[in-house]
Structure formats: structure tokens, C-alpha cells
Amino acid sequence: MSMSILFYIKKPRNYSTGPVPVYLRITVAGQRAEISTSRACEPIQWNPSAGRATGSNKTSTTLNQYLNTLQAKVQETHRLLLEAGRSTTAGAIKDKFLGKQEKVWMLVERLEEHNHRIKALLDSEYSQATLKSYTTSLVHVKAFIRWKFGKGDLDLSKVDLAFVSDYDFYLRSQCKCSTNSTAKYIKQLKKVIRACLAHGYMEQDPFLHYKAKHKQVERVFLTEEELERIAAKTFVTERLGQVRDIFLFSCFTGLAYTDVKKLRQSDITSGIDGELWVCKNRQKTGTPSRIPLLPSALAILGKYGDHPQCLHKGQLLPILSNQKMNAYLKEIADVTGITKPVTFHTARHTFATTVTLLNGVPMESVSKMLGHTSLKTTQHYAKVLDVKVSQDMGKLREKFTTVAKY
Known part of the structure; x- marks a missing residue:
């Protein structure tokens, strides 16, 4: 100028x-x-x-x-x-x-302020998992600044494209982060940098010419036969049966762990068809989910209606911690002969694929029930459905076989 x-x-x-x-x-x-x-x-x-x-x-x-x-x-x-x-x-x-001293804005200070705001809004807008992720991200940025510059913090004016590129390299080489973990930490840094730009703390966007690398991860889901195998299994301990039931409830509703944990009677309402629906906002994104309850899901809710934990905490299901649920699910997979890496989130993937898409439920409906903010997210599930592709092509093959006779 x-x-x-x-x-x-x-x-x-x-x-x-x-x-x-x-x-x-x-x-x-x-x-x-x-x-x-x-x-x-x-x-x-x-x-x-x-x-x-x-x-x-x-x-x-x-x-x-x-x-x-x-x-x-x-x-x-x-x-x-x-x-x-x-x-x-x-x-x-x-x-x-x-000669007046210009206010110097520091990167670590801004990151710490961002995390402090998340902590203040825990449960109302953010989850513990989100805070934990951003806390880890802050640890990585601090370690990188010490590794690269030998300092405890860095002037925001020094955060440029070279900084972002070097941080990307550091996460991969020194922290041994995967491609997607690196992309996640870079994205979290970018969020804070964008806020700094909006407040006028920085002049140039260091991400302007940076392109993140992302590797598409194949989502693990259970087949119909595997679902039936888990549902039919009789477990020696009551605890395994309880974990199995809650997992199956998620398979038939698509609710994530934190949403199942926070499920209350007020979230069960009468839908447009007169049947019972789950109507609540997703903890992760705040977007609304409207899910008609299938008979299997209703039966599980009825089974635990008078469970002491549910009565004491106002929950609909006696869910354990996510870590314990995953540990028990690994045991359940072992005893039912399932070799896939089963976690609680596998249930959400199973709902999106085996329960809905493979049974002809339109993708737009599945996306709405899952509470996805973009149809693109739901489309990722369709990419892994070889069974669906086989079914669709089978119909097409039959059609053209008939045509070929003439």
C-alpha cells in the first residue's frame, strides 16, 4: 500500500x-x-x-x-x-x-486460550474427547517449536507456509503419526490460525498454498450373518450380554457411544408415523438425528427399563465407559469367531451399511438419521459395499441378458 x-x-x-x-x-x-x-x-x-x-x-x-x-x-x-x-x-x-512496543501475539498462547474455551464449554458444546484431542495437538505444537526453534513459544508473524510444512514433516517423522492423524492435527492448528487471522493477529494465511494429505480409511462393519451370530450367542457372564445388547442397540439406531450414553426418556418421541423415534442432536456436531426405532432396538430398551444404573442416572441403557465397552467387544468378537477389529463405533458403521443401505434405504435418509452434515460423509459407506454393487449389477446383467436374446 x-x-x-x-x-x-x-x-x-x-x-x-x-x-x-x-x-x-x-x-x-x-x-x-x-x-x-x-x-x-x-x-x-x-x-x-x-x-x-x-x-x-x-x-x-x-x-x-x-x-x-x-x-x-x-x-x-x-x-x-x-x-x-x-x-x-x-x-x-x-x-x-x-518506538511504541507493538503487541506481539504468540502461537502457544492462542492455542491455550482456544483449549481453555473448549474446557469452559464442556458437555454443552464440546465433549471430553474433543478436549483431549486438542490438548494432544497443543503438546505436539509445543514440542515442535522446541525441536525446530529451541523456544517455548513463537510469534504468530513467524507462522508461515514453511512452518506448516515443517510441522507436517515433524508429525510424520518424529511423532510417527499416520497420514490421517497428521491431517487431524494440522486441521486443528488451522482452526486456531483462522481465528487469529479474523482477529487481525496475523497478516498472511500460512495455509493458503498448503494442501493436506488424507488417506481414505476403510470402515469396518458387520455383515448380517455376523450380527445374527452375536445376537444368538449365550454368554456366561451377565456383563458380556449387557455389552452385546447395547452394541446391538447402536447397530439398529446408528447412535455413537456418547449419544447412547446421554440418551434419555425425553429423547424418545412419537414420530410422524405414530411410531417411536429417537429425536436428539448429535453430541459431536450438534446436528439433529431423527431415527425410527426398529423392533429389536425397542426390545433392548424395554429389557433395561428397570436396571438400577438406568434408574439412578436417568439413562435408558446401562452403558460402561467407552474403553471398557471396547475391551468387552473384543472378547465378544473372539468368542463369536469374528476376526474383524470390532469397537463400539463399528455399530454405527454397521447401521449405515448392513442395516440400512444394503436393505434399500435411500442414502439421503441414512444421512439424515446419522446426523451427517454432508451427504459426502455418508457416501463413504456406499464405496465399501461390494455386496450392494454385486446386487445392482446382477439386476443389470439379467436385463441385458434378456436383451441379448433378440
Whole structure:
């Protein structure tokens, strides 16, 4: 941005006679900043067009030389700010010229402030898992700054494309993060950087020319035969049977662990068809999920209606911690001969594939029940359904076989 400099005199209020103060005005993109020169001049000896004193006497010559020096210093200040890639607004030039300390925004401070806000909004807007993920992300950024710069924090003005690229490399090489884990931590950093840009803490977007790498992960789901095998299994311990039932409930509703844990009687309402539906907002995204309850899911809810944990905590199902649920599910998979890595989230994938898409439920309906914010997310499930592809192509093959007879 171009800068203009103007010297002018300003008569004080109730001025009568005598010298008046000379001011310097900096203008950048229509914005002005004024600086007192600590000098004065008789109005009759001032040339407004030239912005200098008239005459060749010693007083005028000395003043003009001083003003020339000030102008050269302001121009040098502007040049230095440009070279440093810093803000060159009229106010920034003025502050730099006067030696005022510009507020320095630090990266780790901004990340810590972001995480503090998440912690303050736990349960209402964010989950413990989200806080844990951003806490880990902060640990990685701190370690990277120490590894790369030997410091505990870094000026935001130093966060550029090279920083982001080096951080990406650090996560992969030093932390041994997978492609998708690296992408997740970079995305979390990007969220905070975008907020800093919006608040004016930074001038340039370091992610402007950065392209994240992402590896598509195949989602594990159970087949209909595997579901039946788990449902029919008689377990020695009551606890395994309880974990199996809650897992199957998620298979028939698509609810994630945290949503099952927070499920209350008020979330069960009468749907447009007069049947019972689960109507609640997803904990992860806040988007609404409207899920008609299948008979199997209703039977499981009825089974645990008078369970002590449910009565005490107001829950509909006596769910354990996510870690314990996953540990028991691994045991259940072992005893039922399922070799796939089964976790509680496998139930959500199973609902999206085996229970709904493979049974002809339109993708738009599945997406709405899952509470996805984008149909693209749901389409990922369709990509892994070789069985569905086989069924569809079988119909097509039959059609063209008939045509071929003619």
C-alpha cells in the first residue's frame, strides 16, 4: 500500500497570534495518523501547498531541514515494516516511528486460550474427547517449536507456509503419526490460525498454498450373518450380554457411544408415523438425528427399563465407559469367531451399511438419521459395499441378458 506524508500547521482553539504547532500526517489507504513534530511556525511564514516554511532565513531553513529529516525517517520506517512483512497501516507506521512496543501475539498462547474455551464449554458444546484431542495437538505444537526453534513459544508473524510444512514433516517423522492423524492435527492448528487471522493477529494465511494429505480409511462393519451370530450367542457372564445388547442397540439406531450414553426418556418421541423415534442432536456436531426405532432396538430398551444404573442416572441403557465397552467387544468378537477389529463405533458403521443401505434405504435418509452434515460423509459407506454393487449389477446383467436374446 502506498503512503503519503503531509506537514501542516494547526491553530489551537482561541488562537490570536504567535507561532502554531506543526504536525505530520501519515495517510495509508485513506486512513490517517498524526504526529506532533514538537516544532512551531508563524502562520504567515507557512506554505500549505509545499508543507514547509517560506523564506531563506535561518529559522525557516532550520525548520525545513528538520521536517525533511522526519519525512525520511517515516519513509524508512515504512520500508522496514514492508520488508518484515508486518502491518503497514498508518497507525502501525506511527507506532513504529515513535518506538511504541507493538503487541506481539504468540502461537502457544492462542492455542491455550482456544483449549481453555473448549474446557469452559464442556458437555454443552464440546465433549471430553474433543478436549483431549486438542490438548494432544497443543503438546505436539509445543514440542515442535522446541525441536525446530529451541523456544517455548513463537510469534504468530513467524507462522508461515514453511512452518506448516515443517510441522507436517515433524508429525510424520518424529511423532510417527499416520497420514490421517497428521491431517487431524494440522486441521486443528488451522482452526486456531483462522481465528487469529479474523482477529487481525496475523497478516498472511500460512495455509493458503498448503494442501493436506488424507488417506481414505476403510470402515469396518458387520455383515448380517455376523450380527445374527452375536445376537444368538449365550454368554456366561451377565456383563458380556449387557455389552452385546447395547452394541446391538447402536447397530439398529446408528447412535455413537456418547449419544447412547446421554440418551434419555425425553429423547424418545412419537414420530410422524405414530411410531417411536429417537429425536436428539448429535453430541459431536450438534446436528439433529431423527431415527425410527426398529423392533429389536425397542426390545433392548424395554429389557433395561428397570436396571438400577438406568434408574439412578436417568439413562435408558446401562452403558460402561467407552474403553471398557471396547475391551468387552473384543472378547465378544473372539468368542463369536469374528476376526474383524470390532469397537463400539463399528455399530454405527454397521447401521449405515448392513442395516440400512444394503436393505434399500435411500442414502439421503441414512444421512439424515446419522446426523451427517454432508451427504459426502455418508457416501463413504456406499464405496465399501461390494455386496450392494454385486446386487445392482446382477439386476443389470439379467436385463441385458434378456436383451441379448433378440
